[in-house]
Amino acid sequence: MQGRFANIIVDISHEKVDRPFQYRIPEALLGLPEPGMKVRIPFGSGNKLRTGYIIEITDEPEFDVSRLKEIDSVIEEGVQVESRLIRLAFWMKEHYGSTMINALKTVLPVRQKLKQQEKKEICLRVGKEEARAEMLQCERKHQGAKARVLRELIAEERLPQTLVARKLNISPSTFRSLQEAGLIAINSVPYYRNPVKLDAQREAGHRLSERQQFVVDSVLKDYDDGIRQTYLLRGITGSGKTEVYMELIAQMIQRGRQAVMLIPEIALTYQTVLRFYKRFGDRVSVMNSTLSPGEKYDQCERARKGEIDVIIGPRSALFTPFPDIGIIIIDEEHENSYKSETMPKYHARETAEELAALHGASVFLGSATPSLESFYRAKQGKYKLFTLNERLTGGVLPTVYVEDLRQELKNGNRSIFSKRLQSLLEDRLERGEQSMLFLNRRGYAGFVSCRMCGHVMKCPHCDVSLSEHRNGTLVCHYCGFTQPAVKLCPECGSKYILGFRAGTEQIEEQLHKLYPDKKVLRMDADTTKTKDSYEKILSAFSAGEADILVGTQMIVKGHDFPNVTLMGILAADMSLSVNDYRAGERTFQLLTQAAGRAGRGTRPGEVVIQTYQPEHYSILHAAAQDYEGFYEEEILYRQMLSYPPVSHILAVQVTSAAQEGGEVLAGQLKRLCVGAPEGRVEKTIIIGPAPAFIGRINDIFRYVLYVKNPDYEVLIRLKNRMEHFLKEEDRKDESVQFDFDPMSSF
Numbered sequence: 123m124q125g126r127f128a129n130i131i132v133d134i135s136h137e138k139v140d141r142p143f144q145y146r147i148p149e150a151l152l153g154l155p156e157p158g159m160k161v162r163i164p165f166g167s168g169n170k171l172r173t174g175y176i177i178e179i180t181d182e183p184e185f186d187v188s189r190l191k192e193i194d195s196v197i198e199e200g201v202q203v204e205s206r207l208i209r210l211a212f213w214m215k216e217h218y219g220s221t222m223i224n225a226l227k228t229v230l231p232v233r234q235k236l237k238q239q240e241k242k243e244i245c246l247r248v249g250k251e252e253a254r255a256e257m258l259q260c261e262r263k264h265q266g267a268k269a270r271v272l273r274e275l276i277a278e279e280r281l282p283q284t285l286v287a288r289k290l291n292i293s294p295s296t297f298r299s300l301q302e303a304g305l306i307a308i309n310s311v312p313y314y315r316n317p318v319k320l321d322a323q324r325e326a327g328h329r330l331s332e333r334q335q336f337v338v339d340s341v342l343k344d345y346d347d348g349i350r351q352t353y354l355l356r357g358i359t360g361s362g363k364t365e366v367y368m369e370l371i372a373q374m375i376q377r378g379r380q381a382v383m384l385i386p387e388i389a390l391t392y393q394t395v396l397r398f399y400k401r402f403g404d405r406v407s408v409m410n411s412t413l414s415p416g417e418k419y420d421q422c423e424r425a426r427k428g429e430i431d432v433i434i435g436p437r438s439a440l441f442t443p444f445p446d447i448g449i450i451i452i453d454e455e456h457e458n459s460y461k462s463e464t465m466p467k468y469h470a471r472e473t474a475e476e477l478a479a480l481h482g483a484s485v486f487l488g489s490a491t492p493s494l495e496s497f498y499r500a501k502q503g504k505y506k507l508f509t510l511n512e513r514l515t516g517g518v519l520p521t522v523y524v525e526d527l528r529q530e531l532k533n534g535n536r537s538i539f540s541k542r543l544q545s546l547l548e549d550r551l552e553r554g555e556q557s558m559l560f561l562n563r564r565g566y567a568g569f570v571s572c573r574m575c576g577h578v579m580k581c582p583h584c585d586v587s588l589s590e591h592r593n594g595t596l597v598c599h600y601c602g603f604t605q606p607a608v609k610l611c612p613e614c615g616s617k618y619i620l621g622f623r624a625g626t627e628q629i630e631e632q633l634h635k636l637y638p639d640k641k642v643l644r645m646d647a648d649t650t651k652t653k654d655s656y657e658k659i660l661s662a663f664s665a666g667e668a669d670i671l672v673g674t675q676m677i678v679k680g681h682d683f684p685n686v687t688l689m690g691i692l693a694a695d696m697s698l699s700v701n702d703y704r705a706g707e708r709t710f711q712l713l714t715q716a717a718g719r720a721g722r723g724t725r726p727g728e729v730v731i732q733t734y735q736p737e738h739y740s741i742l743h744a745a746a747q748d749y750e751g752f753y754e755e756e757i758l759y760r761q762m763l764s765y766p767p768v769s770h771i772l773a774v775q776v777t778s779a780a781q782e783g784g785e786v787l788a789g790q791l792k793r794l795c796v797g798a799p800e801g802r803v804e805k806t807i808i809i810g811p812a813p814a815f816i817g818r819i820n821d822i823f824r825y826v827l828y829v830k831n832p833d834y835e836v837l838i839r840l841k842n843r844m845e846h847f848l849k850e851e852d853r854k855d856e857s858v859q860f861d862f863d864p865m866s867s868f
């Protein structure tokens with residue numbers, strides 16, 4: 123693009139400089155810079171050289187041209203970013219609230235300077251006829267090695283040198299002498315690390331069922347008619363969703379376009395990758411947090427150069443610099459991990475839709491238990507809905523029992539296993555079938571409370587309960603505070619102050635006591651710290667090396683264990699006790715997923731849901747595997763309290779080292795909102811400020827202000843006003859974060 127001026131974002135994380143600065147493009151560089159390029163520019167009064175990103179090239183100076191500084195140089199080694207990604211960053215900044223530089227850093231490929239890896243390739247420098255004559259000559263002269271190399275190159279035009287050396291047992295000197303004789307050339311070609319090292323046989327896809335084919339055909343017909351929109355596929359686990367994704371991707375590749383396949387990181391297992399690899403060979407690659415920066419960089423380069431058509435990865439895979447994306451697929455679209463926890467706090471779903479608009483691509487969402495957001499939009503007609511109801515691999519839906527833990531206690535059963543769960547467990551152990559026991563979140567397990575007065579042991583620095591560890595200490599999982607366990611309740615002096623003995627560790631212990639000769643595996647954050655440990659536990663269990671697998675959320679996510687015929691959900695309501703408007707939804711999703719684990723093979727499965735609230739609608743609908751029934755009840759509650767998806771919420775979180783400063787600033791922001799025109803719109807609701815749900819972490823105080831309005835634009839305008847207000851003053855002690863439609867309460 124020709125243009126004499128560049129608008130540049132300086133790579134300094136400070137609100138004051140978070141706007142474009144204009145620079146002159148020097149004569150020598152005219153025509154070279156493009157949006158997305160990294161440059162060196164003099165900045166500030168000392169004209170210190172800084173890095174910046176060009177976001178726009180223009181012919182219109184904003185100031186007196188003679189006062190504009192010049193770009194110093196273009197940084198070549200950096201990855202050049204498509205202007206589309208920059209536009210996406212702008213949108214993210216606006217839509218989610220963040221500085222421009224943070225938004226840019228989120229979408230830009232790995233930015234470190236990385237050494238390009240190279241490999242040597244050999245090819246003929248003479249025609250094939252001549253090569254053949256030389257080859258015969260070498261053979262006559264008993265120069266077997268040279269002849270072999272030439273023969274190989276006559277058959278195949280170019281080959282990696284190391285491959286030929288190994289295969290034909292050729293020494294470096296042979297290559298050199300062929301090169302010196304002018305017969306072959308040895309070239310260094312860039313080489314990209316491929317994190318997928320699988321030697322799988324390529325396999326065609328299954329022949330699609332009628333339902334699957336209908337979904338694929340509908341999407342493609344829209345696509346070929348120039349219609350771009352978002353689709354939602356609701357289908358129970360095993361109903362063939364992944365097969366649909368792969369067919370859609372294959373069709374997009376045929377149309378010359380690329381595909382982004384998002385999968386929650388936790389579900390991005392060897393089996394999943396293998397399946398895609400079998401279908402698409404090395405045209406597919408993977409992006410995840412275990413890749414080295416170099417490997418990540420190389421995947422971006424491969425995408426940019428057109429060497430791959432498909433990327434599989436968690437939410438950040440959205441920012442793979444493909445030239446021409448045709449479809450973005452999001453599997454398990456209800457997963458919380460699609461929302462970023464750092465600024466900008468973007469959600470992969472909406473960001474995918476924005477990116478798709480920039481590329482002219484379609485968005486395809488899939489889930490067994492769609493988020494309320496997506497199903498709501500489907501009901502409104504914004505998304506096109508498809509349903510797959512049957513498991514393709516056979517297997518009937520399991521029988522579900524709901525066990526009331528209060529009743530168990532009344533009947534004198536003080537164990538964490540209800541009578542029914544115990545007898546079913548023993549039945550499986552006798553028959554040699556496998557069971558899984560699922561416990562919600564480690565953080566809630568092990569909290570210590572008084573059975574007499576209800577007092578809960580809390581951290582003195584954070585408003586969260588302490589967890590009892592096996593070594594007899596009480597630990598805060600937020601700040602690490604540790605104290606010895608107490609014998610008497612500090613409130614009422616009763617001795618019935620006890621841990622809720624239901625951490626995964628304790629369950630494992632109990633099982634060992636009950637069934638000393640049986641093998642139990644445990645999977646939680648503690649046992650999966652090292653690389654590969656997750657896969658190892660799964661494959662050990664899969665190979666039948668244990669009778670029972672105990673674990674947290676991790677065991678619930680989409681693994682197929684045909685020999686598992688019993689699933690025990692130990693305390694279904696643990697996630698309901700959290701102060702969070704999505705608690706009901708999350709509980710329903712978890713229970714439904716967990717229930718889906720049992721009876722995947724030919725034998726029917728049974729599920730036991732243990733709970734203190736058997737009458738809760740999340741539990742009842744999950745037991746009945748009734749998504750729509752749950753949706754209808756949940757959406758009423760969201761409507762009543764103006765929660766997403768019916769309304770939108772902007773959470774403004776103020777953190778501060780000094781309690782007063784935080785409180786004052788939060789109050790100022792509230793008055794700003796109340797006084798603004800948007801604050802007076804009929805449907806705006808402003809709540810707070812109040813101390814956050816966890817009011818203090820590590821002695822940093824947290825206040826939160828909630829603003830609700832069904833119109834997202836109103837919230838954006840209020841956010842902009844607050845941002846503007848915050849820019850006016852330097853703040854060292856307080857900081858403010860915005861979170862639109864938060865996934866949990868603060």
Ligand code: ADP
Pocket residue numbers: 328329330331334357358359360361362363364365366514515
């Ligand atoms: P989901 O993604 O909904 O869990 P999958 O696509 O993984 O479902 O399909 C479940 C199982 O059924 C897999 O083993 C898959 O290979 C198989 N499968 C999917 N579609 C078909 C089909 N059309 N014909 C035969 N088997 C299929």
Ligand code: ZN
Pocket residue numbers: 572573574575576577611612613614615616
């Ligand atoms: Zn007490």
Ligand code: ZN
Pocket residue numbers: 581582583584598599600601602603820
């Ligand atoms: Zn703490």
